[in-house]
Amino acid sequence: xxxxxxxxxxxxxxxxxxxxxxxxxxxxxxxxxxxxxxxxxxxxxxxxxxxxxxxxxxxxxxxxxxxxxxxxxxxxxxxxxxxxxxxxxxxxxxxxxxxxxxxxxxxxxxxxxxxxxxxxxxxxxxxxxxxxxxxxxxxxxxxxxxxxxxxxxxxxxxxxxxxxxxxxxxxxxxxxxxxxxxxxxxxxxxxxxxxxxxxxxxxxxxxxxxxxxxxxxxxxxxxxxxxxxxxxxxxxxxxxxxxxxxxxxxxxxxxxxxxx
Amino acid sequence: xxxxxxxxxxxxxxxxxxxxxxxxxxxxxxxxxxxxxxxxxxxxxxxxxxxxxxxxxxxxxxxxxxxxxxxxxxxxxxxxxxxxxxxxxxxxxxxxxxxxxxxxxxxxxxxxxxxxxxxxxxxxxxxxxxxxxxxxxxxxxxxxxxxxxxxxxxxxxxxxxxxxxxxxxxxxxxxxxxxxxxxxxxxxxxxxxxxxxxxxxxxxxxxxxxxxxxxxxxxxxxxxxxxxxxxxxxxxxxxxxxxxxxxxxxxxxxxxxxxxx
Numbered sequence: 001x002x003x004x005x006x007x008x009x010x011x012x013x014x015x016x017x018x019x020x021x022x023x024x025x026x027x028x029x030x031x032x033x034x035x036x037x038x039x040x041x042x043x044x045x046x047x048x049x050x051x052x053x054x055x056x057x058x059x060x061x062x063x064x065x066x067x068x069x070x071x072x073x074x075x076x077x078x079x080x081x082x083x084x085x086x087x088x089x090x091x092x093x094x095x096x097x098x099x100x101x102x103x104x105x106x107x108x109x110x111x112x113x114x115x116x117x118x119x120x121x122x123x124x125x126x127x128x129x130x131x132x133x134x135x136x137x138x139x140x141x142x143x144x145x146x147x148x149x150x151x152x153x154x155x156x157x158x159x160x161x162x163x164x165x166x167x168x169x170x171x172x173x174x175x176x177x178x179x180x181x182x183x184x185x186x187x188x189x190x191x192x193x194x195x196x197x198x199x200x201x202x203x204x205x206x207x208x209x210x211x212x213x214x215x216x217x218x219x220x221x222x223x224x225x226x227x228x229x230x231x232x233x234x235x236x237x238x239x240x241x242x243x244x245x246x247x248x249x250x251x252x253x254x255x256x257x258x259x260x
Numbered sequence: 261x262x263x264x265x266x267x268x269x270x271x272x273x274x275x276x277x278x279x280x281x282x283x284x285x286x287x288x289x290x291x292x293x294x295x296x297x298x299x300x301x302x303x304x305x306x307x308x309x310x311x312x313x314x315x316x317x318x319x320x321x322x323x324x325x326x327x328x329x330x331x332x333x334x335x336x337x338x339x340x341x342x343x344x345x346x347x348x349x350x351x352x353x354x355x356x357x358x359x360x361x362x363x364x365x366x367x368x369x370x371x372x373x374x375x376x377x378x379x380x381x382x383x384x385x386x387x388x389x390x391x392x393x394x395x396x397x398x399x400x401x402x403x404x405x406x407x408x409x410x411x412x413x414x415x416x417x418x419x420x421x422x423x424x425x426x427x428x429x430x431x432x433x434x435x436x437x438x439x440x441x442x443x444x445x446x447x448x449x450x451x452x453x454x455x456x457x458x459x460x461x462x463x464x465x466x467x468x469x470x471x472x473x474x475x476x477x478x479x480x481x482x483x484x485x486x487x488x489x490x491x492x493x494x495x496x497x498x499x500x501x502x503x504x505x506x507x508x509x510x511x512x513x514x515x516x517x518x519x520x521x
Contacts, residue, residue, distance in 0.1 A: 157343035160313055163330075164337040165357035165408070175359070179347040256346030259390035 040226040045233070048226040057227055058218045060210050066234065068210035072128070072203065073196050076135035080192055084140050085185060088147020092181075093173065101144070109141040113202040126207035138199040139192035146188025150181025183254045190246040197239050212238075263324055263411045264288045265310050265335070265444065270319035271469075272305050278469035279305050282319070285463060285472065289411060290442040292435075292481055296455040297465030298510055303448045306465070307416050310446055311337050333357070336405035338415040342397045344389055344404070350376065351385035354403045361408075375403040378440075380433060395426040402437065412444040419454065431457055432484060439485050452506050456480055456499060457490065464509045473509050476502070 022042055028034060029041035036044060052062040060068075087105070090097025113134055120137075124130040154177050162176045204213030212231055219227035250257060267285040271278065279302035287293045287310070297303040308314045309321050312330040321328045323335070331337075336357075344353045351372045352359075358368035373385050379399040389397060398418050405413055419427045431454060438445060449455050455462055459478045466473040480493050493499060 155343070157339050157341060158345065160311075161337065161339060161343040162360075163313070164311060164335075165404075166331065166333055166360050168360075171360055175356075176345065179345065182347065254347070255388065256390055260346045 037223055037225055040229065044226045045230050048230045049234075052215075052227065052230065057224075058215055060215075062215075062234070065210055065212050065215045066238070068208075068214075069200055069204070069212045070238075072131050072135055072211065073193070073200065075132045076139055076196055077189070077193065079132065079136040080139035080143050080196075081189065084143030084188070084192075085147050087140075088144045088181075088185075088188075089151055089173065089178070091144065092148035092151035093177065098148075105141050105144050108137065109145075113138055113199040114205075117202055117205065121206050130206070131203045131208065131211075134203040135196045135199050139196040142191040142195055143185070143188040146184045146191070147181060150184025151177045154180040183250070183257050186246065186250045186254060189249075190243065193242045193246060194239065197235065197242065200235070261411075262289050263334070263444065265328075265412060265446070266320070266322045267306070267309060267316075268320040268322070270306075270309060270316045270321060272302065272309065272314070273317050280471070281467075281469040282471050283465075285310075285446075287412060287444045287446045289444045292438060292445045292447065292458055292460040293463060294447045294449060294455040294459035294461070295463045295465055296449055296452055296506060296510075297470060299450060301465045302470045303450075303465050304416055307337075307414050307446060307448050310412075311335055311414050333361075333408050334411040336408055336410035336413050338398070338401050338405045338413065338418045340417040340420055342401040344397060344400055346389050349385065350381070350387045350389065350392070350400055353389070353400055354385075354407055356404060357408045371407060372403070375407045376400075378406070379403045379437060393426070394422050395430055398422065398430060399433070402434070406437070406441075409441075410443060412446065413438075415445065415447045417448050417450070420449070420451075427451075427454070428490065432490060434458070435481055435485055452503055452510075453494065455506070456502055457484065457493065462506070464506055466509050466512070474506075476506075478502075 025039075026042050029036075029039055040048075048057075049062070051057070052065075054061070056062070056064070058065075087097075087101050091101050091105070092098075116137060117134055120130045120134050124133060151173075158176055158180060159172065162172050167175065200211070201213035201216060204211040205217065208214035212235055216228050216231040219225075219231065265285075265287040267283055270280055270283045270285075272280040283306065285293070285295070285306065295303045295306055305314065309316055310328070312321075312328045312332060312335070315321075315329070323332070345356065348356065351369055354372035354375055355363075355368040358371060363371075369385075376382060376384055379402050381396060381399050381403065384392070384396070384400075389400070392400065401418065402413075419430050422430060435458065447455075447458060456478060457480050459476075460481055462474075462476040462478055463472055464474040464476075465471070480496075480499065483493055484490055
């Protein structure tokens with residue numbers, strides 16, 4: 001009924017809000033009196049975007065920076081899923097698994113990336129591995145917690161049905177609990193991607209030569225404010241695309257969500 | 261082969277609350293046993309005992325002569341809210357028990373399609389569950405139960421969530437499916453009309469804790485299968501009298517405050 005009208009209204013309001021902020025930004029910088037060092041104009045930032053995209057900044061084009069960052073985040077996601085889903089299964093289905101893993105995950109979860117970054121660098125060096133690991137640590141907890149909650153809260157009658165037809169323990173796990181938990185796991189992935197992307201700048205603090213986070217830090221050291229802002233906007237846009245991408249993945253992999 | 265599920269002087273508690281006490285129940289091949297009782301009377305517990313989901317606190321639950329210690333392929337279960345798996349299509353839901361058994365993919369899919377035809381869902385194999393009505397989903401649940409060719413089908417209020425018209429259609433459809441193989445059926449319901457219509461043996465569960473208040477042999481199911489319209493069966497004065505009698509039993513037992521009618 002009003003199902004399509006309401007999101008459209010919300011969308012229009014959101015678009016207007018963004019437009020208003022940009023307009024205000026443009027107006028404030030247009031009247032002069034603000035040093036571009038503190039706040040460059042939107043036009044300058046857009047110009048920087050095209051300059052970085054074609055000629056590059058800090059020895060790489062914007063696309064190469066972006067590629068490096070995306071590569072790290074998705075490598076980290078692969079690691080976090082590969083370790084996090086089994087860990088979540090163990091926590092959600094076994095008291096022993098819960099006893100061992102729960103305190104570890106809960107200890108790891110609230111630590112800010114900048115706090116464990118030095119340790120990771122000491123252990124793993126300044127190479128690509130430590131950057132991926134820093135991001136993966138940030139992604140691990142959301143995936144573990146979402147998986148554990150999903151596999152622990154499977155509808156009792158589904159489990160009864162599986163047992164009634166003779167499912168053994170591992171069959172219940174793989175054929176019923178895991179697919180039942182898939183919507184939760186994807187929610188975990190969505191939160192993890194957000195957390196991982198937020199960690200990007202920290203991960204690229206040490207000895208990076210490419211990446212969006214590196215680009216911003218490099219620009220900040222030389223007070224190139226328009227590149228800093230451009231980098232921030234690109235990071236925000238990519239986060240937005242992640243969100244849309246995972247939602248598309250949810251519609252594709254868990255089409256029953258909200259219907260049954 | 262003539263087989264029998266037998267509950268003998270069974271008692272069951274939830275925590276400190278006794279649910280069933282001294283219940284005797286027999287389900288033999290070819291029998292359509294309907295247990296009718298009020299909400300909270302423990303009739304679902306009775307089914308869970310027969311299915312092997314729970315163990316009795318006292319008494320005996322046996323299949324033929326062996327104690328029932330867990331679920332078994334000869335006792336298939338149909339659940340109240342279908343308990344199907346939304347990540348599978350209709351065909352794979354029906355074939356699920358065969359997959360657990362390790363049957364080859366082609367064989368189990370062919371078997372599932374045949375079973376879907378038998379429950380009146382010819383050509384629905386590739387549908388997804390949310391594309392089906394509640395009645396169709398219950399047919400899928402029934403097909404999944406029947407695909408293992410069980411000796412017994414245990415049905416826990418399978419039509420409770422359906423609208424009256426769909427429920428009436430499903431009752432007749434169920435009788436027709438049952439008449440082909442004459443499995444032993446244990447059917448749980450709180451709907452007295454449904455109970456009278458389907459049962460060859462009606463078991464009234466009443467009291468707190470519940471025990472079997474009455475067992476009645478019935479032949480309305482056979483009349484329906486012989487072609488008598490359901491409306492005529494229901495209009496039979498004897499049917500109406502039985503209805504009142506069962507209702508009285510349930511009301512007497514539910515006279516204590518807080519109990520559901």
